Amino acid sequence: AQTVTQSQPEMSVQEAETVTLSCTYDTSESDYYLFWYKQPPSRQMILVIRQEAYKQQNATENRFSVNFQKAAKSFSLKISDSQLGDAAMYFCAYRSAKTGANNLFFGTGTRLTVIP
């Protein structure tokens, strides 16, 4: 079975600074997708960024970028120029390419605090 591990239950960052959230996963498959989701206090699950395993290039979305190391099964999220609105729970998630996009394995989350 696939497992997703987030070893940092809590992180904090000064406003305008950069922070990196860690995620590792375990799978025997070669074709899969990885995601970072943001969950603010409203509970809404918001997709931040996604990475296709077959792509070597790391995904980037504005201030958010990932460091995808397929051999090491590592998928970290870097948030640059942190803003107060970035404060939330962040979940790393895995999905096999064989299953539906709604069948995700989630990590336990990292609570990010942004200090003004």
Place this chain on the structure above:
Amino acid sequence: NAGVTQTPKFQVLKTGQSMTLQCAQDMNHEYMSWYRQDPGMGLRLIHYSVGAGITDQGEVPNGYNVSRSTTEDFPLRLLSAAPSQTSVYFCASSRGTANTEAFFGQGTRLTVV
């Protein structure tokens, strides 16, 4: 643009009561699923469906039933609620196995006393 709509948003049940959590999507998605979110556990898959009339179990299916009679709706039934089912429940839908994303509802906070 409604997306994925869950009702109710909050619910308190007594142990042994039954109830149905509703999930509806208006995006004509074939694939739908239910998750529960517990503190420190992340989201875990309960049941999923790949189309009307087709459902399957996820990681934590015990105590829950589902059916899928239409593309739009995917209700989750608790036949006899237990305190261990106190959780936040999310419904999600997607177009399928293609390179696409899941769309989540706003969640239902369920407390079983």
